[in-house]
Amino acid sequence: MIYKNYDIFEILYKDKLPDSNMFKFLKDKLKDWTSKISRDKSEEVEKNEEKKPRVKKEKSKKIIVAPEEEEDAKTFLGRIKEKISKVKITEKEFDVYSEELKTLLLENNVAFDVSEKIIAKLREKIVNQEFLKKEVEEQIKDSLKNIIEDILIEPFDVAKNVKEKSFLEKKPYVILFCGINGSGKTTSVAKIADYLKEKGISVVIAAGDTFRAASIEQLKKHGERIGVKIISHDYGSDPASVGFDAINYAKRNSIDCVLIDTAGRMHTAKNLLKEMEKIVRVCKPDLKIFVGESVTGNDAIEQAKAFDETVGLDGIILTKADIDEKGGTSLSVGFVTKKPILFLGTGQEYENIEVFDRKKFVEKLGL
Ligand SMILES: Nc1nc2c(ncn2[C@@H]2O[C@H](COP(=O)(O)OP(=O)(O)OP(=O)(O)O)[C@@H](O)[C@H]2O)c(=O)[nH]1
Ligand SMILES: [Mg+2]
8 A cells, every 4th residue: 555644744844935035136137227217207207297287386385374384285296196197108218228128137047038028018117108107117017927937837745645645556656857968857856856755655756868978876875865766777788678677667666756867968968858758658757857967057948948849848947956046947948849847956955856836936036
């Protein structure tokens, strides 16, 4: 019987906010950008006020009021006026502002298509709309926040899917990891194994990288540290058969989940991508995850697209988010590939893996 008391683990395990410098630059610059629009609009309202004829004001001077009362009345009226002044952003003005926003986004690794999409949506939401002067900045921030949240694809709960399959079908759930050399696949396999164990899920790892020197030893070391069995063959052997063996081991031992590590391969190396196809054919993974470095910007998007064309990806892990100060890749990779980001790698320790949460992620942008 594979069933375990998962709920207790659910309560014990806390998904944390990504602990990273992500959006360090974009956050401040977006704030400057929205404040600038708000400032421009305030100045415009003030200028228009100055231009108005003052005839009525002259007349009202005849009413005798104590100086302090006059002062009070002015500030009170001023405050009311301030609150009710309405402003509009015209098409032409938006063109100027949107060019600035586009540059900002592109500089921070947001893909071209994604920045275009953000700007088009923002145009729809704010151009020619009447805003209270006081609220311009908040309204633009809010619109941006909603647009970005919509662009990100809602991730599914990997642990839940594993539990469902292993409990209902009494079969191990198989996860395949792929990506280019050094992107963080093996580290992510170990982190996910540890994460699933924390949730009460039993795991076995297949050492599917039979190519790179010391890759099997590297994985065995992780296995010892996190207490997970590693299934391995010799160097140079067929990675598909390592995966197949690990799946059989899991079936025999009622293990809930099999994680298959693979050798790094460039997304441009067609013959190596073909090898991935064979692993998929033999092991029939339930989940195919692309592991990419957040710091590489648009390159990660190109890689994800190439792996998706060959193996058909289901989700993405973006590693090294802890050293990615721009953050644009995470914003765009899902949109371009239409695959959800499932986890962010945020460091070199096992616990440095974060379930991707759209709302928390957008908070990091300071919107
Ligand atoms: N800062 C940081 N480093 C990471 C993260 N994930 C992996 N690394 C580091 O990246 C380096 C490469 O990680 P591996 O897991 O060996 O990468 P790989 O994709 O398996 O590499 P190959 O098997 O050679 O293709 C190691 O030094 C890891 O510690 C992360 O989220 N943050
Ligand atoms: Mg590796």
